[in-house]
Amino acid sequence: MATPREIRRRIRSVRNMAQVTRAMEMVAASKMRRAQQHVLATRPYAERIRALIGDLAALTDLEERGRFPLLQARPIQRSEVILITSDRGLAGAFNTNVMRRAVQFMTHERPEPIADIETIAVGRKGRDFLQRYGKPLAASFTAIGDHPTLESVRPIVRVATDDFVSGKVDAVYVIYTRFINTLRQQPEVLQVLPIQPPEGAAEVTDYIFEPSPEAVLEALLPRFVEVQIYQAILESIASEHSARMVAMRNATDNARELVSELTLTYNKARQAQITREVTEIAAGAAALG
Amino acid sequence: MAKLSVEVVTGERVVYQEDDVDMVVAPGADGALGILPRHAPLISLLSLGEMRVIKGGQEQSLAVFGGFIEVAQNRVRVLADTAERAEEIDLARAEEARRRAEARLSRQRADIDLVRAELALRRSLIRLRVGQRRRGRAPTPPPQDLGG
Numbered sequence: 001m002a003t004p005r006e007i008r009r010r011i012r013s014v015r016n017m018a019q020v021t022r023a024m025e026m027v028a029a030s031k032m033r034r035a036q037q038h039v040l041a042t043r044p045y046a047e048r049i050r051a052l053i054g055d056l057a058a059l060t061d062l063e064e065r066g067r068f069p070l071l072q073a074r075p076i077q078r079s080e081v082i083l084i085t086s087d088r089g090l091a092g093a094f095n096t097n098v099m100r101r102a103v104q105f106m107t108h109e110r111p112e113p114i115a116d117i118e119t120i121a122v123g124r125k126g127r128d129f130l131q132r133y134g135k136p137l138a139a140s141f142t143a144i145g146d147h148p149t150l151e152s153v154r155p156i157v158r159v160a161t162d163d164f165v166s167g168k169v170d171a172v173y174v175i176y177t178r179f180i181n182t183l184r185q186q187p188e189v190l191q192v193l194p195i196q197p198p199e200g201a202a203e204v205t206d207y208i209f210e211p212s213p214e215a216v217l218e219a220l221l222p223r224f225v226e227v228q229i230y231q232a233i234l235e236s237i238a239s240e241h242s243a244r245m246v247a248m249r250n251a252t253d254n255a256r257e258l259v260s261e262l263t264l265t266y267n268k269a270r271q272a273q274i275t276r277e278v279t280e281i282a283a284g285a286a287a288l289g
Numbered sequence: 290m291a292k293l294s295v296e297v298v299t300g301e302r303v304v305y306q307e308d309d310v311d312m313v314v315a316p317g318a319d320g321a322l323g324i325l326p327r328h329a330p331l332i333s334l335l336s337l338g339e340m341r342v343i344k345g346g347q348e349q350s351l352a353v354f355g356g357f358i359e360v361a362q363n364r365v366r367v368l369a370d371t372a373e374r375a376e377e378i379d380l381a382r383a384e385e386a387r388r389r390a391e392a393r394l395s396r397q398r399a400d401i402d403l404v405r406a407e408l409a410l411r412r413s414l415i416r417l418r419v420g421q422r423r424r425g426r427a428p429t430p431p432p433q434d435l436g437g
Contacts, residue, residue, distance in 0.1 A: 041302040048298070048368055052332065052359065150300040207361070210319050210333035216357065219334055223356075223370075227300045 004273060007266040011259055018255035024090070025248035031146055032182070032241035038147060039179065039234045046227045050198055053224055055207075056217045057197030067214070069165045070221040073194045079110060080118040080138065080169040082160060082192075084176040084233055085126030086240040087142055092247030094177065094185070094240055095125040101187035102126075102175045103133070109189075118169055120159060122233065138163070146237060150230055157226045164193040176232035177239035183246065185239035192228050195221055291326035295342055297351060297367040304372045305342070305351060312343040313365050315358050324360055331360040335369065337411055339419050350375040352419040354412060378420030387413035 002010075057071075066072060083102050085095045106114050114135075121127035121140040130137055139159045144152065160172045172193035178186045209216050295313055297305040313324040316338025322331075335356045342349045356369035390410035393402065 042300055044296070044303055045298045045300050045368055048359070048366060052357070052368075207330045207332050210317060210322075210331065216332050216334060220357065223300070223368075230300060 002265075002269065004266055004269045007262055007269060011262045011266065014255050014258050014262065018252050018259065021248045021251040021255065025245050025252060028241045028245035028248060032238060032245055035146065035234065035238035035241055036179065039231065039238050042227065042231055042234060046224075046231055049220060049224050049227060053195070053217070053220055054198040056213055056220065059213055060217065068218060068221060070161070070193060070195050070225065071197070073196075074170050076170040077112060078116045078118065078169045079112060079171040079173065080120065080160060080163055081106060082120045082122060082156065082172065082174045082229070082232075083126040083130065084174065084236045085121070085123035085129070086236070087124040087144070089125065090247065091240050091244040092250075094243035094247075095123075095129075097185075098175060098177050098187045098236075099126065099129050101189070105173070105175060105189050118163065120156065122156060123236075144233065144237075146241075148230075148233060148237075150226065153230050153233055154226065157222075157229050160193065160229070161222065161225060174229060174232045176236045179235045179238040179242065182242045185243060190228065190232060192225055195224060291363050293324065293326050293363050293365050295365045295367075297340070297353070297369060297372050299356075299369050299372050304369070305349070305374055307342060307344060307349070310342055310344045310365075314341045314343075315365075315367065316340060316353065317358070322358065324365055326363055328360050328363075330362075331358070333358050335367070337415055339415060340367065340372075348422070350419050350422040352378065352415050354415075373416070373419070375419050375422050378416050380417065380420045383413045383416035383420060387417060 081102060083098065085098055089095065106117050110117060117135075118138040119130050119135045120138050121130050122142075122144065124142045127137065127140040127142060139156075141156055163169045164172055171191060174190045174192050176188060176190070178188045180186055207213075292308065293310040293313060294308040295306070295310045296303070311326075313322075315322045315324065316336050318334035318336050321338075322333060324331075335353055335358055337354045338352075340351045340353045342351070352373045352375070353367060353369045354371040356367065356372075359366045359368070386409060390406045390413055393406040394410065
């Protein structure tokens with residue numbers, strides 16, 4: 001059995017750990033709140049753009065859609081997957097879950113062989129994972145930060161759009177973690193290209209378009225791709241922080257439990273030592289007497 | 290009498306929101322757009338420029354850089370690529386950007402640089418103009434279009 005001194009040292013170190021994880025939990029909680037607000041702030045724009053594309057797509061017939069490269073649905077021979085993860089770990093199963101979803105998607109849900117799927121990694125964890133998995137990366141983006149601007153995600157969008165328009169791939173999917181609430185985050189697959197215009201009757205059909213419906217639609221489409229990828233990244237960031245917050249809370253709880261167990265062991269050890277000493281003294285006194 | 294409700298959003302945030310507005314002037318792709326209540330439904334591209342919102346003799350000025358404007362049922366929605374309210378603009382920074390862009394233009398190197406510098410110059414000029422108008426001024430006469 002460990003000596004009381006050793007146990008005391010362990011208690012101290014576990015207590016320190018609990019302090020660190022508790023601090024990380026607080027930091028993650030505040031980052032999560034800000035990330036959530038960030039996600040909410042992008043919704044009005046995204047929803048409006050989606051609705052406008054729906055309206056405009058309803059006005060233009062299918063043949064005409066062929067003129068818009070971003071709407072062009074062709075048989076999918078090669079596809080591209082954008083995997084969104086975090087740069088840092090210690091976030092529970094956050095990264096594992098999206099990566100598992102990505103593998104599931106690439107190996108079971110796509111008809112094309114996995115060799116025909118291009119990958120783009122956003123976040124260091126996903127990049128490292130895909131490299132270990134043996135998928136060559138078409139591109140990787142790390143150090144996006146906790147509050148990316150739309151401008152800072154444009155390079156990602158550009159790579160995906162260029163690959164799609166040039167015909168290198170026939171579809172682009174984003175695999176990210178949707179933020180449902182603090183305790184629930186769900187890995188999801190979202191098709192971003194070709195754009196699938198939302199169905200729905202146009203509210204007002206007699207719009208005047210300047211300069212023309214086609215010009216407006218053409219300008220809207222890339223914005224839609226952009227905002228969808230941007231939102232997926234923001235949702236992932238919010239999910240990351242909430243996953244970390246929960247993981248750190250569990251770590252803190254575990255550490256505290258361990259401290260109380262160790263304290264008990266320590267007291268027992270101390271008691272045993274005292275008893276032994278008393279016995280020894282008593283035995284010594286008896287021997288002398 | 291009917292009034293307009295106005296909303297300016299970007300991909301990142303809601304920049305401006307106001308109800309009971311009398312008139313909106315926005316930099317449309319084909320020239321300035323004046324929008325009064327009961328305007329016909331309209332969707333237009335926006336260029337770079339100043340957007341003005343007039344409400345009860347007060348005027349709010351915004352800088353918008355590209356995007357869309359949608360008018361329907363007395364609602365004006367601007368989906369801007371970038372937008373800033375006049376009071377958010379950092380005049381010193383805009384002035385600095387103007388000087389930098391002008392310096393770059395006077396040096397004249399590769400063409401791509403030139404296009405970018407011109408765009409930067411236009412943006413900084415718009416910011417300077419909008420930034421000098423703070424909230425609450427009386428409506429100014431329609432400005433000459435600097436949109437180019």
